[in-house]
Amino acid sequence: MRWLWLTGTMLAFVLCFTRHGGGAMAIWLLLGLVGLLGTGLAFAQARISSSARAESLSSYDLQRLREGKPPLGHD
Numbered sequence: 001m002r003w004l005w006l007t008g009t010m011l012a013f014v015l016c017f018t019r020h021g022g023g024a025m026a027i028w029l030l031l032g033l034v035g036l037l038g039t040g041l042a043f044a045q046a047r048i049s050s051s052a053r054a055e056s057l058s059s060y061d062l063q064r065l066r067e068g069k070p071p072l073g074h075d
């Protein structure tokens with residue numbers, strides 16, 4: 001999905017700089033800026049989720065973490 005955001009953003013900027021009317025240029029520039037924000041957030045989310053730990057730990061594993069020991073299966 002992040003690649004679609006990137007492609008759409010690049011397309012919006014190309015269309016922005018090839019328009020001759022001010023209104024069309026402004027609309028494509030606005031869409032490009034929104035796409036730039038969405039693309040940045042999508043790539044950040046992918047980077048964060050790639051290095052994130054599993055979401056669910058058992059209560060026993062949580063207790064081991066509090067004691068400073070690694071959870072079972074992660075020794």
